[in-house]
Amino acid sequence: MLQDLVKQCTPLPPNAKLLVLGGGFSGQHVAALAKRLGSNVICSRRKKDKPGANVVFDSATKQTPAPTALKEITHLISCIPPEANGEDPVISLLSKQLHDMPLQWVGYLSTTGVYGDHKGNWVTEADLPRPQQLRSKRRLSCEQAWQASGLPVQILRLPGIYGPGRSALEAINKGKSKMIDKPGQVFSRIHVDDIAGAIFHLIKLASTGIKPKIINVADNQPSTNVEVLEYAASLLGSSLPPIQPFEIASKEMSPMALSFWEENRRVSNQMLCKKLGYPLLHPNYQVGLRDCLNQRNQSSSYSSFVDFE
Numbered sequence: 271m272l273q274d275l276v277k278q279c280t281p282l283p284p285n286a287k288l289l290v291l292g293g294g295f296s297g298q299h300v301a302a303l304a305k306r307l308g309s310n311v312i313c314s315r316r317k318k319d320k321p322g323a324n325v326v327f328d329s330a331t332k333q334t335p336a337p338t339a340l341k342e343i344t345h346l347i348s349c350i351p352p353e354a355n356g357e358d359p360v361i362s363l364l365s366k367q368l369h370d371m372p373l374q375w376v377g378y379l380s381t382t383g384v385y386g387d388h389k390g391n392w393v394t395e396a397d398l399p400r401p402q403q404l405r406s407k408r409r410l411s412c413e414q415a416w417q418a419s420g421l422p423v424q425i426l427r428l429p430g431i432y433g434p435g436r437s438a439l440e441a442i443n444k445g446k447s448k449m450i451d452k453p454g455q456v457f458s459r460i461h462v463d464d465i466a467g468a469i470f471h472l473i474k475l476a477s478t479g480i481k482p483k484i485i486n487v488a489d490n491q492p493s494t495n496v497e498v499l500e501y502a503a504s505l506l507g508s509s510l511p512p513i514q515p516f517e518i519a520s521k522e523m524s525p526m527a528l529s530f531w532e533e534n535r536r537v538s539n540q541m542l543c544k545k546l547g548y549p550l551l552h553p554n555y556q557v558g559l560r561d562c563l564n565q566r567n568q569s570s571s572y573s574s575f576v577d578f579e
Contacts, residue, residue, distance in 0.1 A: 271561060272299075272306055274551055275463055279470040281307040283477075286374075287342050290314065291360055292349030293322045296379060296431060296465050300347055303466040312339070329359030340367055347377040347469055348416075352408035358415045368421060375476045376416070376423040377469055382458065382486060384410045384427065388535040390454050395427075395484045395541050403529050417483070424472060425484045426465075429537050432558065433462030434565040438502035442510070447499050450531075452516035456492040457530075458537035461552035461561065464489070471548045480546070488537040491554035498555050505563050 282288060282304070288311040290301045297313060301322060304311035314335065315323035325335035329350070346368075348360050361368070368376075383406035384399040401407045416423045432438070441447040468487045475481065496513060503510045520528055542548045552558035 271463070271565060272303060272466075275303055275467045276306050278549060278551070279303065279307060279467055280474045282309040282345060282470075282473065286310065286344045287312070288345045288347070289340065289343045290347050290349065291327055292351075293320065294349060295433065295436060296428075296462055297347070297349040298322050299433070299462045300349075300466045300469055303470065307470070327360075327363075329353065329363060332363065334363050334367075337367055337370075340364075340371060343371045344373060345375045345473060346371070346373060347379070349379045352405075352412045354408075356408040356411035358412040361412075361415050361419060365419070368419070373421055375473050376421045377472065378413065378416045378423055378425050379465075380413050380425050380427045381406060381409045382427045382429045382488065382535070382537045383533070384413065385535055385537075387533040390456060390534045390536065392536045392538045393486075394538045395482070395486060402533065422476070422481075423483075424476070424481060426468070426472075427484065427486050427537075428460055428465065429458035429488050431460055431462055431465065432555075432562070434562050434569075437559060437562045438498050438555075439506060439559065439562055439566065442499065442502055442506060442508050447503075447510060448495075448519060449499060449511055449513040450495050450516055450519045451513050452531060455516070455531065455534050456494055456536060458488045458492045458535070459498075459555055459558070460488050461558040463551050463561070464548075467551055468542060468548050471546070475546060482541060482546070485542050485546070486537050486539055487542060488539045489550060489553055489555070489558070490539065490543075492536040493555055498559075501556055502559055505559060 288304050290297045290313040293313040293315040301311050301313040312324040313322050314325045314327035316328040325339050326333050384401045385393045386400040386402045399410050413425050
């Protein structure tokens with residue numbers, strides 16, 4: 271929960287100002303943490319009437335914040351996905367304004383999909399990207415654009431994102447859970463709390479000169495689809511459909527759903543947690559799902575889901 275993150279995170283300096291570009295599930299969580307910490311933060315969304323919107327950024331209509339709204343931005347996190355042609359919309363539309371800002375730190379949320387398929391083996395930041403999916407190729411193109419921008423950027427590579435209102439609990443409640451068995455297949459995950467927490471941890475370290483270019487942000491326990499759903503069902507006291515072999519289930523999958531099962535890797539968080547010392551609030555899906563259930567019992571207000579895997 272956010273209150274637990276507040277206890278372990280350091281606020282930005284008093285003169286700092288954070289810009290969150292892309293106020294979806296992850297972006298809103300980062301902005302909410304910043305506010306709880308008492309830090310100065312503004313957040314963009316595609317429309318001004320969206321919850322949490324301070325400014326408008328919409329690459330489809332070329333709407334960008336007024337230069338006056340972006341003055342004195344010292345820290346920036348971009349959660350905005352690539353364009354269809356692989357270009358990064360923030361760099362394309364805001365390049366001059368970015369270079370005019372007194373930026374001390376920039377974060378770009380990318381995907382562990384850029385590693386491609388590793389047959390279930392572990393991947394670290396030392397592994398060269400070899401994306402096979404088009405969406406992952408676009409992400410890598412954006413990573414490269416940010417790295418070539420001359421800005422003080424760190425790339426955060428994320429696996430599947432879950433959190434309150436967007437987890438296996440909702441899949442079960444909505445009858446959308448599918449128990450699919452593909453021997454050896456695992457997925458890495460990260461709770462949205464730990465995305466926000468890792469960002470503030472990295473900002474603090476960067477201020478001391480510790481700033482790796484690329485960081486995986488994942489929990490400790492890559493797991494199967496079946497394991498996660500079985501645990502979620504146990505929390506809810508719900509039954510689950512029978513397990514289907516992947517060979518059968520895949521015949522009814524959409525091309526997008528099928529693409530997630532075509533790659534298999536375990537994402538290492540040793541850089542973030544061991545070398546950089548970030549203490550995961552939700553080190554595995556069991557802890558994370560219990561948090562989701564607790565928050566679900568406390569509130570019925572949820573944000574939209576974003577999955578970077």
